[in-house]
Amino acid sequence: MELFLGKVLVMNNWDKDELDTEREITLRLQNRLLMLFFGSAGCERCQDFLPTLKSFHKRLTDEFYVMRSSQLVLIYVSMDATEEKQETVLEDLPDSCLFLQHDDSYKKELEVMFEVEETPTVVVLRPDGSVLSPNAVQEICTLGTDCFQNWQEGAELIDRNFEMAEEFDDHKMRSVTDPLRRFKYRVEKKKKKDGEEEEEEGEGEGLVGVKWADTEHSRFAPVKSVFLSLTSGLC
Template sequence: MVDLFLNRVLVENNWDQDELNTEREICGILENRILMLFFASAECEKCRDFVPVLNDFFKRLKDPAYIEYPKLLSLIYISLDQSEEQQERVLKNLHKRVLFLAFDDPYRKELQTMFKVKDVPTVVVLRPDGSTLSPNAVQDICRSGSDCFCNWQESAELIERSFMLNEEFDNLNLRTATDPVKRLKYKTEDDKRKKRWWKLWGAGKNANKGEEEGDGGWDSFKEKGGRQRNMEEKMKERMKQKNV
């Protein structure tokens, strides 16, 4: 489906009408999405009546005011108008996230021929691989509204990337998928450093204690030696007195 618009210029229906013309930009906005091609004309009364319905359909699937996660859906307006003023009239009523081909782009007619569009309004729904899911989904949209997207999604086997809710992460402080491994690694290293530090500190403490004990023993030894010398001197004095 992305190949359908590669080397083409898609325009965003915003105030600045930004152009998407690089492969990266086209892939970023169309890849892995269901694509709706809206063929219409401002002169067609049915188209004018259908535009508000389609606009509401698209808003309920893409606008954050209605849903938390925008659906993987893109809408491109393929104008079959007779003038650029008529095309602008239709775009004015469509959502700002709708894309369109410039009025002077001949690829509009090629797409009309490619998908055999004879009546308007027509909404061709394409799978991400470019195959046709619905040749004209106008009646489905009018009848089922945004609920029909679920059927398209199931048929296209489209994988939602935003399947995990924010509240599931409320109690987690993980910044990346590798954070648990990193934290375990650094925790282990910290534990090793702590153990080494405690061993060194303990060895130093024991050494100091040994030194203190050694100093105490020497003091005790000196004290005992002093008492012994005093006793010897006293004995010598007594002997001298007896001899006298």
């Protein structure tokens, strides 16, 4: 996103970390839709819109609500008269929100560039910096998070959230002994000549019925010794 290269973006977190290098800004903004929120503490309509905007952004980016954060970045372009008033707005915005410092003259340039004539205004930009929506306030209020899909399709955004939830669940991390537990830890029964059954003792000393079924020649061999060392004292 060349629009902010050479500029300083500040994170709305406790430490107010600054993104001031080309690499930091590129990593944060590339392949994402940008929402430039123009507003001020003195604007009553802005104050009414803030809870809606915060909820909208949170439901798309907070992993409590979504499997993966949407490719969306919110940047507050303050039109406040003082830094103190700017801070009051930032307190009502998400911690992941970015903003320009109060004394940054680039805010005025953005205001002119995107022909902002009223507040609140939310300019939605494609990853290449072109305008997708000159003011999405009404769309956000009316459609809620559904409008993000419209933006995503309109911007032809490369979707990195390609895994369905079911597929993602299948790839969750498992313990080191899980493959053994699922495939190699089994009790075999075989019939005697007289028709009776008995449990066969496996190689795991002290563990009745455990058979390692050619573990030495399988892909589970590296964890066999770990499993035996952990369980050898149980019996």
